[in-house]
Amino acid sequence: MSNSRFVIDGKDIPFRPGQTIMDAAMAAGVYIPHLCHNPDYASTGNCRLCLVKLNGRYVSACTQPAIADSQVDNQIDEINQQRKTLLQMLFVEGNHQCPGCEKSGRCQLQAVAYYVGMLSPYFTHFYPRRELDASHPEMVLDFNRCILCGLCVRASHSADKKNIFAISGRGMDSRLVINSTSGKLGDSNFSAHDAAASVCPVGVFLPKHKGYEVPIGQRLYDREPIAQVGDVAHPNHQRDKK
Amino acid sequence: MNRWRDIPQRSDLLLQYLIDIQQRDSCISTESIQKLSTELAIPAAQIKSVIEFYSFLHTTPRGHFNILFSDNITDQMAGSRALMRQLCQQLNVRQGDPRADGRVTVDTTSCTGMCDQGPALLINNFPITRLDSKRIELIAQLIEQDTPLEQWPAEFFEINDNVHRADILLTHNTEDGDALRALLEEGAETLLQRIGDAELRGRGGAGFKTATKWRLCKQADAAQRIVVCNADEGEPGTFKDRVLLQSYAAQVIEGMTLCAGIIGASKGFIYLRGEYRYLLDSLEKELQRRRDAKLLGNNILDQQGFNFNIEIHLGAGAYICGEESALLESLAGHRGIPQKRPPFPVTRGYLGLPTVVNNVETLMTACQIASHGSDWFTDKGTRQSAGTKLLSISGDCQQPGIYEYPMGTSVSDILIDCGADGPQAVQIAGAAGQTLCHREFKRKIAIEDASTGGSFMVFNRHRDMLDMVQNFAHFFAHESCGFCTPCRVGSTLISNLVDKLYTSHATQNDLRDIERIALVMRHASHCGLGTTASNHILDTFNNFPDAYQRRLRSTEYTPAFDLDLAVCEARAITGRDDDDAHIVCPPQEGFKP
Structure with missing residues (x-):
């Protein structure tokens, strides 16, 4: 046990060498908003929602190693406003229709948006045209909601050892692609039991043959805010009972 | 091939x-x-x-002649867009689409590093500079006649160095092998100390101390180390590395070899931007000449075990690959996505090996310091910024080209030397750099003041600064790698809002949005591209508010839905772009086109 500590918003946080600010905060029960981070996989730092100030300097908490005796600002208005802008960017980039979405109430994007107080997407929508992939017998992929967090890419690579997913293109043309001859999920060796199937923080992966089993309004984030229940892939305590 | x-x-x-x-x-x-x-x-x-x-790679065929007009603001100021329209018209081809017979494609590309002799284009990766209407006409004829590129007039492909001011770096030539002999006679530690004493900082713009970087890499625990020369000179308006690679390549390569000898690396790479492919043959020849002279390869200068080999890797049209971790990804054959840090390349770089990545100018300077000593370098410059700096000067001046100045030289002195006529702004350090206005011309080129990797673009008082802003906004939207949210989405949002402003549809509220997005990009982006991509916006907001204000509509808000924009697809399908195919809103009070 190490004695190293740092401070987030006035609260003392212990950490072990090698832990990031996010690791240490999560272990101490301090919520830092995030989408692309999942403790099971190496963090990449692409969504930037975990923006914090480390001794006055902006860093992403999921990639920045904790530093002893440092001061981290997390829940301050200046950062919250910028997180709101980042979320608005994600909302206008894709096609997110919360009211009818099967993932409503179990979607981290929606839950974090509620948490930071984002009331509208605000910016002009891009309305990209993205095709669904319904070729797999067990799973539909709805790319409209993809936020390019790369978690399915990482899970398929490191947990499933299948490398089914990749990010292709550049800039605004970046997109999630399937590694199969036809580019369709049905032609890959994907299974609904893959780790990659259950890491999506939004609603790209939709299981077939069932839907709305838990009514909207009674789901994970409908009951309690994300700061208390945690990630959809790792809820602190499972309330979203089947 | x-x-x-x-x-x-x-x-x-x-x-x-x-x-x-x-x-x-x-x-x-x-x-x-x-x-x-x-x-x-x-x-x-x-x-x-x-x-x-990568912009230069395609899954559908380009034309047999693939033409890319350099689209930097300096090319545009020299008339590149009109010349491109002329060529498209003469060849009867639409921008971006291959002609039906597959003969030719005409399109634009990011700055090709020929700003001192623009407008410029690339044809099948070879640059043609000093374009004018007559040259375009000849090009159109040669294409229609299907004349092989080898038979085109040689003067089309001449690239001038245009060195107008040389100081210690460009005048003190070293004998081949001097730096390496100094290394073998005096030892690695002495040489590393010398580069440290010279206070040499990276010349690419970041200004990290070169000796510190080399020492960290040398100390990293590994069986193999790597030296990379970053010749991905993509920052718009920069072309000094082009000149060094064309006329001073021996010293650049010797600088790499020196670094290898000091840190114990056996393998090196020159990452050459695709736009500079025309330099590939001469660089390969130089590598061979040095191998033959025992200055490269195995047992360099007959020193047993001093082995260092260099491979040249080409880029393929991606500005982001100038960022060192993205460059290393690209070297490994991947998409050029910047990596999180730590770990830094000096401990985990190319294929996980400790790697030094240095700018072309840095390596050449290190080579000279090894031969001439640290005082030779520190005699020039300021206390915090030793030595001299190469500037690539372009835009509204009589003598665009390469100027070597002692660090600490004022912007106004430089403007006089290059013959700038009535300058209102200087963009230093490229599109990602700073926009200096008239009252800042007394500032000095130095790490501690106006820091630059070498780009120096001059804008005279007749220029509309919003032209520059729009050019850079499009550039960053095109070059963002797409990895992180603020840069991927923010650069496109800004590009769209600047276009809205450009067509006089934007309101005061849009300006507030642009600023909000620009600040989030600066604070929250993952890498240096994202954090600097909105500098030009924030600087011109401060320095040139009129450029924005006079384009505004008087209203506070406008609808997000633009009726005219909504029918753009219909226009494209019907091939119409006449006045009747546009829905024009009546001008508002205060509207000044």
């Missing part, structure tokens, strides 16, 4: 193979992808994802 045929297939050469295929076939076909996928055991989707990342 296949540069790699004599060595075993390596997956890290994927990008290099793709570049060769693109050059040979004018596109990368599904069959080629499948073949590479089998040979290299890389999934086809991954190969496609690499192709889609």
Whole structure:
């Protein structure tokens, strides 16, 4: 046990060498908003929602190693406003229709948006045209909601050892692609039991043959805010009972 | 043509193979992808994802003559857009689409590094500069006659160095091997100390101390270390590395070899931007000449075990690959996505090996310091910024070209030397740099003041600064790698809002949005591209508010839905762009076109 500590918003946080600010905060029960981070996989730092100030300097908490005796600002208005802008960017980039979405109430994007107080997407929508992939017998992929967090890419690579997913293109043309001859999920060796199937923080992966089993309004984030229940892939305590 | 045929297939050469295929076939076909996928055991989707990342790679054929007009603001100021329209008209081809007979494609590309002799274009990766209407006419004829490029007039392809001011770096030539002999006689520690004493800082713009970087890499625990020369000179308005690689390559390569000898590296790479492919042959020849002279290769200068070999890797049209961790990804054959840090390249770089990445000018300067001593360097410059700096000067001045100045020289002195007539602004350090206005011209070129990697673009008082802003906004939207949210989405949002402003549809509220997005990009982006991509916006907001204000509509808000924009697809389908095909809103009070 190490004695190293740092401070987030006035609260003392212990950490072990090698832990990031996010690791240490999560272990101490301090919520830092995030989408692309999942403790099971190496963090990449692409969504930037975990923006914090480390001794006055902006860093992403999921990639920045904790530093002893440092001061981290997390829940301050200046950062919250910028997180709101980042979320608005994600909302206008894709096609997110919360009211009818099967993932409503179990979607981290929606839950974090509620948490930071984002009331509208605000910016002009891009309305990209993205095709669904319904070729797999067990799973539909709805790319409209993809936020390019790369978690399915990482899970398929490191947990499933299948490398089914990749990010292709550049800039605004970046997109999630399937590694199969036809580019369709049905032609890959994907299974609904893959780790990659259950890491999506939004609603790209939709299981077939069932839907709305838990009514909207009674789901994970409908009951309690994300700061208390945690990630959809790792809820602190499972309330979203089947 | 296949540069790699004599060595075993390596997956890290994927990008290099793709570049060769693109050059040979004018596109990368599904069959080629499948073949590479089998040979290299890389999934086809991954190969496609690499192709889609780089602007110079395509899965559908380009024209037999593939023409790309350099689209930097300095090219535009010199009339490049009108010349491109002229060429498109003469060839009867639409921008971006291959002509039906497959003969030719005409399109634009990011700055090709020929700003001192623009407007410029690339034709099948070879630059033609000093374009004018007459030259365009000749080009159109040669294309219609299907004249092979080798038979085109040689003067088309002449590239001038345009060195107008030389100081210690460009005048003190070293004898071949001087720096390496100093290394062998005096030892690595002495030489590293010398570079440290010279206070040499990276010349690419970041200004990290070179000796510190080398020492960290030397200390990293590993069996092999790597030296990389960053010749991905993509910052718009910068072209000094082009001149160094064309006329001072021996010293650049000796600088790499010196670094290798000091840190104990046996392998090196020159990452040469695709736009500078025309330098590939001369660089390969220089490498061979140095191997023959025992200045490179195995047992350099007959020192047993002093082995260092250099490979040249080409880029393929991606500005982001100038960022060192993205460059290392690209070297490994991947998409050029910047990596999180730590770990830093000095401990985990190319294929996980400790790697020094240095700018071309840094390596050449290190080579000279090794021969001439640290005082030779520190005698010039300021206390915090030793030595001299090469500037690439372009834009509204009589003598664009390369100028070497002692650090600490004021912007106003430089403007006088290059013959700038009535300058209102200088963009230093490229599109990602700072926009200096008249009252800042007394500032000095130095790390501690106006820091620059070398770009120096001059704008005279007749220029509309919003032209520059729009050019840079489009540039960053095009070059963002797409990895992180603020840069990927923010750069496009800004680009769209600047276009809205440009057509006089924007309101005061849009300006507030632009600023909000620009600040989030600066604070929250993952890498240096994202954090600097909105500098030009924030600087011009401060320095040139009129450029924005006079384009505004008087209203506070406008609808997000733009009726005219909504029918743009219909216009494209019907091939119409006449006045009747546009829905024009009546001008508002205060509207000044």
